[in-house]
Amino acid sequence: MTTTVFLSRPQSDVWQRIGDWLAQHQRQIRWIQWSVVAVYAVLLVVPVFLPMPGNAAHIWDDLTRFAQFAFWGIWWPMVLFATVLVGRVWCGLLCPEGAISEFSSRHGRGGGIPRWVKWNGWPTLAFASTTLYGQMVSVYQYPKPALLVLGGSTLAAAAVGYLYGKEKRVWCRYLCPVGGVFGLFAKLAPLHFRVDPEVWRETQRAGLKPGPVNCAPLVPLKTMRGASDCHMCGRCSGFRGAIRLARRSPLNEIVHVAGEHPNPWETVLIVFGLMGVALGAFHWSVSPWFNAAKQRVAEWLVERGVLWPLEISPPWWVLTNYPERNDVLSLLDGTILILYVLTTALAVGLAITLLLALATLCLGRWNPARFHHLAQTLIPLAAAGVFLGLSALSVTQLRMDGIDLPWVAEARAAMLFLASGWSGVLCWHVTGLYCKPCGRRVLALASVGLAVAITNTGWFLFFWGW
Numbered sequence: 358m359t360t361t362v363f364l365s366r367p368q369s370d371v372w373q374r375i376g377d378w379l380a381q382h383q384r385q386i387r388w389i390q391w392s393v394v395a396v397y398a399v400l401l402v403v404p405v406f407l408p409m410p411g412n413a414a415h416i417w418d419d420l421t422r423f424a425q426f427a428f429w430g431i432w433w434p435m436v437l438f439a440t441v442l443v444g445r446v447w448c449g450l451l452c453p454e455g456a457i458s459e460f461s462s463r464h465g466r467g468g469g470i471p472r473w474v475k476w477n478g479w480p481t482l483a484f485a486s487t488t489l490y491g492q493m494v495s496v497y498q499y500p501k502p503a504l505l506v507l508g509g510s511t512l513a514a515a516a517v518g519y520l521y522g523k524e525k526r527v528w529c530r531y532l533c534p535v536g537g538v539f540g541l542f543a544k545l546a547p548l549h550f551r552v553d554p555e556v557w558r559e560t561q562r563a564g565l566k567p568g569p570v571n572c573a574p575l576v577p578l579k580t581m582r583g584a585s586d587c588h589m590c591g592r593c594s595g596f597r598g599a600i601r602l603a604r605r606s607p608l609n610e611i612v613h614v615a616g617e618h619p620n621p622w623e624t625v626l627i628v629f630g631l632m633g634v635a636l637g638a639f640h641w642s643v644s645p646w647f648n649a650a651k652q653r654v655a656e657w658l659v660e661r662g663v664l665w666p667l668e669i670s671p672p673w674w675v676l677t678n679y680p681e682r683n684d685v686l687s688l689l690d691g692t693i694l695i696l697y698v699l700t701t702a703l704a705v706g707l708a709i710t711l712l713l714a715l716a717t718l719c720l721g722r723w724n725p726a727r728f729h730h731l732a733q734t735l736i737p738l739a740a741a742g743v744f745l746g747l748s749a750l751s752v753t754q755l756r757m758d759g760i761d762l763p764w765v766a767e768a769r770a771a772m773l774f775l776a777s778g779w780s781g782v783l784c785w786h787v788t789g790l791y792c793k794p795c796g797r798r799v800l801a802l803a804s805v806g807l808a809v810a811i812t813n814t815g816w817f818l819f820f821w822g823w
């Protein structure tokens with residue numbers, strides 16, 4: 358039987374030791390994962406069987422309110438924030454779906470992965486559709502839709518794990534609705550598992566035949582250059598003496614790696630998904646344009662005696678329907694909601710696409726790879742926007758319990774400012790790879806700067822304008 362070869366290395370820093378510690382404590386990590394699974398199951402399932410919380414309920418004395426805050430007020434925004442800080446640690450060490458999918462795969466059928474599963478568009482499509490569906494059923498507000506959306510995703514993860522791969526995370530790699538988003542945000546992380554190709558070759562020349570490392574998300578270890586697909590589980594730390602956890606510049610992956618394998622679906626996810634669908638999904642509930650559009654259409658329908666779109670309220674799993682809370686969406690509300698989110702996504706996405714295309718042309722003849730590379734420079738701003746939008750839920754939930762955060766407006770402005778600057782610096786470095794004359798680079802930067810301004814305007818309206 359072959360054994361995995363982990364070489365000891367003479368000089369190790371704290372990050373390397375952390376990586377090695379992870380590799381040596383996989384059993385304990387599995388315990389932590391199953392503890393998270395247990396907490397996740399309780400918070401997801403139990404509130405469905407409890408009465409709806411009254412107005413006097415608080416996060417600290419009502420399980421439904423606590424679960425709501427834990428899922429959408431802490432977990433979701435913090436996981437995104439952590440991914441930017443330390444890579445996909447959530448995926449590799451804590452995610453219940455990942456643990457369940459891998460467990461199911463260990464005991465499953467072990468089938469080959471079909472081509473349709475590997476289609477690059479799934480993460481983008483899954484993110485956009487779950488975001489939109491989540492708004493239609495008010496997933497952040499009620500336990501039943503939370504169980505449907507999160508529980509449905511967990512069941513799918515288990516089923517895919519059972520069907521495909523052996524002890525792998527096929528679901529996480531190809532199909533998870535937030536996998537694409539995590540993959541983008543991890544590119545910004547100042548930590549990654551670094552592969553030293555020279556040391557790898559040396560061990561090959563020396564005839565070393567190490568046993569395999571089970572990289573559950575199927576990252577090709579030898580050629581791994583970024584943190585996008587890596588779940589930071591640590592299993593490969595020390596492998597062949599060539600892989601270690603290491604620091605890097607938060608500019609490194611986007612400037613030097615992201616341009617090598619342009620993925621148009623990542624551009625769609627950044628431009629139309631994170632900067633479009635997500636913005637529309639946060640906007641609609643406070644937007645005067647949404648209300649005006651609804652009013653106009655309702656009047657138009659009433660004038661023609663067509664009342665059924667205003668009267669029909671589909672069940673809670675199609676559109677929000679909680680009459681006891683005075684929270685019911687009619688067919689008309691739902692239709693305008695969907696159109697509003699899609700129109701926002703299209704308008705913002707197309708404007709940003711045009712500006713990126715202009716920036717691409719500022720640097721020389723049309724080049725799709727350069728266009729996709731420039732789109733990657735917007736990831737910091739996209740990440741900040743989604744984080745701030747989600748953390749707005751946390752702020753609202755805390756306010757409902759009398760906890761005010763007086764500095765929140767300044768913190769939001771500072772985050773958008775810093776993220777815009779981060780995107781600008783990335784853009785400047787990326788333009789330098791394609792073109793030397795400073796004037797052309799400044800023009801390209803100005804064009805991307807306009808895209809940044811459009812996004813910031815959207816968030817300004819959400820937080821301060823309306």
Ligand code: SF4
Nearest residue numbers: 572587588590591593
């Ligand atoms: S490359 Fe694979 S095995 Fe290594 S840390 Fe990342 S997910 Fe784990």
